[in-house]
Structure formats: structure tokens, C-alpha cells
Amino acid sequence: MITTYEKSLLTDLQVVPQYFGIIFALLTLVQCFSVGYQDKIHNTLKNKTLAFIAIPIFISFIMIGIVTNLNLNFVLTIIVVMIAYFMHHFFRGPYWVLKERYITNFTNSDNRAKILSVNNFIQYIGEIVIKFLGGLLLEYYSTGTSYLIVGVVGLFIILFILKYMKGRVGLNPEDYNEQDIGYIEHN
Numbered sequence: 001m002i003t004t005y006e007k008s009l010l011t012d013l014q015v016v017p018q019y020f021g022i023i024f025a026l027l028t029l030v031q032c033f034s035v036g037y038q039d040k041i042h043n044t045l046k047n048k049t050l051a052f053i054a055i056p057i058f059i060s061f062i063m064i065g066i067v068t069n070l071n072l073n074f075v076l077t078i079i080v081v082m083i084a085y086f087m088h089h090f091f092r093g094p095y096w097v098l099k100e101r102y103i104t105n106f107t108n109s110d111n112r113a114k115i116l117s118v119n120n121f122i123q124y125i126g127e128i129v130i131k132f133l134g135g136l137l138l139e140y141y142s143t144g145t146s147y148l149i150v151g152v153v154g155l156f157i158i159l160f161i162l163k164y165m166k167g168r169v170g171l172n173p174e175d176y177n178e179q180d181i182g183y184i185e186h187n
Contacts (some may be wrong), residue, residue, distance in 0.1 A: 038094035060084035065148020
């Protein structure tokens with residue numbers, strides 16, 4: 001959905017389509033570069049990693065929404081949008097690696113396939129819903145306003161999730177009770 005929003009916003013801002021390839025190539029390089037920092041991010045932040053990655057992404061969406069709705073000078077708007085895009089893509093790279101790492105953290109070869117299958121099922125159902133709602137927003141609002149809505153709603157949701165997770169995820173292994181980490185094989 002975000003890739004669609006990015007292209008739609010560049011179109012709304014009347015960026016020449018020939019520059020799309022250059023912009024997205026640079027953003028891909030930013031992601032490639034940032035993946036190398038995933039270990040450093042994890043080791044430094046431990047159970048604060050999700051907040052460190054997610055909050056700036058949603059703030060970048062809000063920045064885009066605000067600056068594009070203020071109808072500022074074109075150059076200033078493009079600079080802010082590009083900074084927000086770079087911010088978003090910088091955090092995307094480590095997110096993909098760390099997500100898989102965290103999902104499989106307490107697994108073994110006996111239950112890893114089941115856990116990853118359930119994760120993928122939930123993830124793809126979530127993507128369907130989010131893409132549908134994101135497309136619906138674009139049907140009724142400008143891309144900038146849609147970014148603002150996604151940013152604000154996403155920020156509230158991630159803050160709620162982080163608050164909920166605080167006492168349940170990222171604890172030391174001895175802090176979990178058997179019910180939290182136990183896995184029973186049902187035949």
C-alpha cells in the first residue's frame with residue numbers, strides 16, 4: 001500500500017515520471033544499507049526495537065500529510081517528502097529482518113513451520129484489510145490527506161500495541177511463565 005501511496009504522491013506533486021526510477025532506486029539503496037544495522041539496532045534497543053522502528057515510520061507519514069496539505073513551496077515540499085521517504089525506507093530494511101528473527105525466536109524445527117504459517121496467514125489477511133482501507137482512503141481523499149490519516153491512526157495503534165506488549169513481550173526467558181511459552185503438540 002505504501003508503495004502505491006509513494007507513487008501516487010509523486011504524481012500528485014507532478015514529479016516527472018522519469019525521476020521515479022531514480023527516486024526508488026535510491027530508496028532501495030537506503031534499505032540495503034540500513035539492513036546492515038539491524039543487529040546493532042537489536043543489540044542496542046532490545047525490547048524497544050519495535051518502538052524505535054515503527055514510531056518514526058508513522059511520524060514520517062504524518063510529516064508527509066502535513067506538508068502536502070499546507071501547499072508550501074514545491075522545493076520545500078519535495079525536500080520534506082524525500083526526507084520522510086528516506087526515513088521510512090531506512091527503517092523498513094531492519095524491520096523485515098528483525099520481524100523474522102523475533103517470530104522464530106522461541107521456535108524449534110518441530111513448531112517453526114506452524115508458527116510461520118499462522119504468522120503469514122494473519123499477516124496476509126491484515127495486508128488485505130489494510131490495502132482495502134488504504135485504497136478506500138484514496139478514493140475519497142487526496143494522497144497527502146490519506147498519508148495523514150494512515151499516520152495518525154497507525155501511530156495510535158502502534159502506541160496501543162506497544163503498551164499492551166510491555167509486560168508480555170521482550171522479557172527475559174525466566175520472566176515468562178510456562179503458559180506463555182509452552183507449546184503442546186496436539187495430534
